[in-house]
Amino acid sequence: MNNLGQQYEQLALCYLQQQGLSLVQQNFQCKAGEIDLVMREGATLVFVEVKYRASNAFGGALAAVSYSKQQKLLRSCRWYLQQHRLSNAPCRLDVLAIEGQAPYHYQWLKNAISQ
Template identity: 55%
Template sequence: MLKGLFANTRAKGMHYEQLAEQYLQAQGLLAVSRNYNCKYGEIDLIMREQNTLVFVEVKYRKNNRFGGAISALSQSKIQKLRRSIYHYLECNKLQNSLVRIDFIAIEGLSSDNIKWIKNIS
C-alpha cells in the first residue's frame, strides 16, 4: 500500500517526520527546525520544550520484522547525530543551551503507533 503512496523515500521520510512533529507539538513541544543538514549528517527535527532544545531522530518501518523502527537506531547513527548537534549549536551560538536527544519510532500504516523515547543518550 505504501509503495504507490509516496513518490520516493525522501517524500516518505518527510511524511513521517511531519507526523512526528505534529505528535510532539500535541505533547506541548514547539517546532524550531526540520531537516538540518551539515557535513556530519542530518537532524530530523529540532524542537523546544520549555528551556531545552530537543533534537529528534525519526525512524519509520512498515512492520516490526528485523526489530522494527526501534532497532534502527545504531550507535554510529547516534554519534553522527551528536556531531550534527554540536555543529548546529556552534553555528547558532547556542553552546550553553540545555539539550536533549529524543527518538520517535513509527511502525505500520497507522499513525497511532508512535513511540517517543526521551533522552536516548
C-alpha cells in the same frame, strides 16, 4: 529526502506539537549529517531523530538507530549548537519511532542518545 520520509517527519512533528513541543527547525543539515527535527520544550532544545518501520520484524524502528547513526547524530547536534552559539543551552537528543499502519504506534524515547 524522499516524500515518504517527509510524510513520517510531518506525522512526528504533529505528534510532538500535540505533546507541547514547538518547532524550531526541520531537516537541519551540516557536514556531520542531518537532524530531522529541532524542537523546543520549555527552555530545553530537543533534537529529534524520526524513524519509521512498517513492522517490527527486524527489530522495528528503534533498532534502526545504530551506534554509528547515534554518533553521527551527536556530531550533528554539536555542530548545530556551535553554529547557533548555543553551547550552554540545555538540550537533549530524542528518538521518535513510528511503526505500523494508520493508526500508527508512536514510541518516544526522551534523552535516548547521550555522550
